Amino acid sequence: MFLTLVRRDLALIARSPALWMPVLFFILVAALFPFAVGPDARLLARIAPGIIWVAALLAALLPVETLIAPDLEDGTLDQLAARDIPMELVAAARILAHWLGFALPLLAALPIAAVLTGMDAATGWRLALALLLGTPALAALAVVAAALTAGLRGGGALAGLIILPLALPILIFGVGAAAPGALKLLAAASLVTLALAPFAAAAAMRQE
Template sequence: MLIALIRRDLRRSVASGGVWWPVAFFLLVATLFPFAVGPDPRLLARVGGGVVWAAALLAALLPVERLVAPDVEAGVIDQLLIRDVPLPMVAAAKLVAHWLGFAPPLVLATVVAAALLDLPGATLGRVELGLLIGTPGLAALGLTTAALVAGLRGAGAVAGLVMLPLAVPLLIFGAGMVDAGPGAAKLLAAVSLVLVAGAPFVAAAAIRAGMD
């Protein structure tokens, strides 16, 4: 059942363009940033890692409105509950599908962004490793936020207000991996693991509360 739910949500994400819009937004930010700060290679190399992480955070926020609300409105969640499918399992499937939908394409797009920001190869490697560690946490935050704002008017704006402050630790430790190395990587992994472990249960509680 879990695999079926993941495949369903992933197919829906691909069909609705949820895979490509975050990547396009991510690359757009990476393209515009050098125009804003100038073409100085040393400056771009110094701040490029943080720019990549900030762009990844904003890109992860784009599909949040489509993660939970459509299934609640269409009665899909009700049907799954009637079939005795646990809500935490449904939330876990959405978490995995959300990560598969935006993280791997984002990691690949980072190679292009690194060229635009003139990042050295060693810096690119640390940024890529940080994204692999931290994007599950971003996906967990996205799912939790989607469950909290499902059914609210203006959910997109509210989602940004909820998710962005909570993502600050991921942003700090992810960008810090460029300079701090293993210490920041351990902190990033710890924060990401806590978010991934707790998100299915928090999201399930939020979905149930919204349906009552």
């Protein structure tokens, strides 16, 4: 049943006109920053991981208005609930599908971003590992915020306000991936977020 739900979410993502938006946005940010910072290659290389993490966080947030709200409006959640399918399962499937839909293309685009920001290979690999560990938590937070704001006017902006403080630990440990133990802390923060998110999202989706 979980796989049926994931497959369906992926099919919907693949047909969405916004499929390439997060990764395009990500590359755009990486391309613009060198122009904004100016021709100081050392400075750029030092702030590159931070730029890329912020770009990844915002890319995870881009589709937040289409993650849960359409299912609430068109009765999909009603049909799922009438079948006694646990909302936790629905939320977990949505998190996995959202992660596959935004983080995998983003990781694929990482080499381009690395070149654009003049990152060296060692930093690039470390960043890739950190993004692999941290992006599932970003996907989970996006789904929680989407569930909390579904059905509200201007929910997307509110979702951003909900996510940003919660994403801070991920961002801090992710950007500091070079420090000893940071990756382990990142993995731990990511795991805690992933473990709690389906329950938080489900509680919001069950609102009557």
